[in-house]
Amino acid sequence: MIGNDIVLPAVQLPGVRLSESMLYAVLRGAAEVETGGEILRLESCTGIWVPAGDVVAVRPALGAVVLPIPVAGGGRALATRVAVPKHAHTSLLHAFANVLGHVDGATGPAQLELSGGGPERLAPPPAPASEALGVLAKLLTERPEMRLADAVAEAVPGWSVRTVQRRFLAETGWSVAAWVRRQRVRAAAKLLAEGRDLQWVAHTVGYSGVPAFSRAFSESTGLSPGQWRHSSAAATAGVVPAEIGLGHLWEAAERRTWTRVNGAHVAVWAALGSANLVVGGRNVHLSEGDAVVVPAGTPNEFRIPSGSMLLPLGFRSAHTGEIGAPLRPASIGSLGTAGLLEAVLASYTKVGVIDVDPDHGFQAALSGSVRAPTTNDDVLLGRVANLYAREPYLRMTGAAARLGVDERELGAAVQRRAGVQFSAWLRLLRMTRARNQLGDGETPSEISRGLGYAHLPAFSRAFRAVHGAAPAGLSVPNLKPTRAAWGREMRVPATAL
Incomplete structure (x- = not known):
């Protein structure tokens, strides 16, 4: 628990206004969550669900693991404390993996729902910063039936209602009407x-x-006045906290990652169960607890049996040096192994853990695995993949010139290491980036222009050839709101796409 023996970090991320509802589940340790002007202390196996529109700041204690995932609220409109029993952790981690965006057919958020529990106390709206508007706010709080014009005349004589509305919004982020309604x-x-x-x-x-x-009342709370009264009475009588409806989300047949070419080296971990990797024409089996590094520029795809969980551990730019094709994975431990889940959270979120080296998982996968000796082809493949991750619009002629090699030499190296012709390889790398950008909420037109396509139909044909559907018809969920709630505006840096 949080007390005298647990010290929260002195440097913390500012609060984020959520554009989708989020659940912050404390799997281990303890955390402090600030929302609605209140600070809540959460212990292991508890959490808080926060509705869209609220500002939230999450501060894990040292050694804590907080899982941030988008969760539908079942009609709720208020922040709600949640019980997160240990038997629910695996399903929540599956949901977290889904939101990372690497699994084919991922449906995005809102698959889990909260149910049960009484209503939480309504948090107060933020107070104005200035003394004058503070006097007005106090008057409106004490006399909620008062007309705004009359309150302005009494509290801040000489001010116009329009001036009050403008300054109130600037100081609180709320309109006067919304503030008074709350x-x-x-x-x-x-x-x-x-x-x-x-x-x-x-x-x-x-x-x-x-x-x-x-x-x-219903618009503000999600409950009718009668329902609120009934729920309040039940909560007073000892209703248990809200629970997470898990359903049968992960009982289906095996899944897979979508085929891709990454612009960075990526470490991947079979956290639960097993997985099979096809990379550069090779088949590599991962048992539970195994991890492998997929070199930059190498086409790859994982197949994941039912009940298994595959998580990306982290990434490194190809500028850090070449990495040979994987021959045998590293055995680094499963979900219960200390430091591994923390490394995933540190790599892809900024709110799940503190003081954790995001490179820890990648280094474990790299140092414990067996890889083919590197050659000049590996060096060149990493360099060209990194170049296209930053400048995806380049033609082969321009790329070869930038790298200082002959076009024929570049094409031959890609053919030998990636197993496909340069044109097919480049299309796969570009469409990997395109699918990631769809997951960041960009439109097909924006993506097409950024990749250097003169016309949208040409981009759509290339996308369909790789992913089996047009970009507008693939139903890639917009994951940008979730990443913003994690403290990231992008999925990962552009060079790691």
Whole structure:
């Protein structure tokens, strides 16, 4: 638990306004979560669900593991404490792996839902920074039935309503109307929990009638006034915290990663169960706990049996040096091995762990595996993959000139190491980037222009040839909101795509 023996980090990420609902589940250790102006302390096997639109800051304690995943709220509109029992951890980790975007057919967020539990207390809206607007806010809180114009005249005489609205929004991030509505609903929620008459409550907090009050209350809380009163009474009687509905999300047949060519070296880990890798024409089997490094520029695909879990451990730019084709994976440990899940979180999020080296997992996979000796072909393949990751629009002539090699030499090296002609290899690398960009919310037109295609139909044909469907019809989920909630604007740096 968080107490005198656990020190939270002094340097912390600023709060993020969520554009989708998120669950922050504490799998190990403890964490502090700030949302709605309140600081909540969470212990192992607990979590908090935060609705879209709220600002949240997550601060794990040293040694803690916090899993951030998008989760539908089952109609909720308020931050909710959640029980996260150990038997749910594996399914949550599967959901986390899904959101990383490497599994073919990933459906994105909203597959898990919360159920049960009483309503959480409504958090107050943020207070204005200036003294003048603070006086106005206090007046509106104490007299929620008061008209705004009258409150302005009393609290800040000489100010216009429009000036107040503009400055209030700048200081709080909320419109005056939204701020007052939250305060009215907070006051009403307390009165309803006390069993007060509905019509009396509506008039007391400033509404002319029950219908208008009920609409405002439901929009703010996700519950009708009657449902709130009933849930509050049940919670007082000892209702358990909300639970996570897991369903049968991961009982289906085997899955696979989509075929790709990465612009960086990528370490991949069979965290649970097994997996089979096809890389550069070779087949490599991974048993549970095995990890392997896929060299930059090498076509690859993993097949994942039912119930198994494959996680990327991290990545390195090809500028760090060449890596030979994998021959035998490293045995680094399964999900319970200390430091490995932490390395995944450190590589792909900024909110799940603190003071963890994101290169730890990659180094473990690299040092423990057996790889083919590197050649000049490996050097050249890594260099050209890295170049195209940064400048995907280049033609082969331009790439060869930038690398200082003959076109024929470049094409032959790619053929020998990747097993395909240069044109097919380049198309696969570009379409790997294109699919990643779809997962960052970019449109096919934007991606097409960035990759150097003169016309969208030509890009669509190339995309279909690699991924089996047009970019507009593949249903790649937009994962950018999740990555932003993780403290990342992009999936990974461009050179690691």
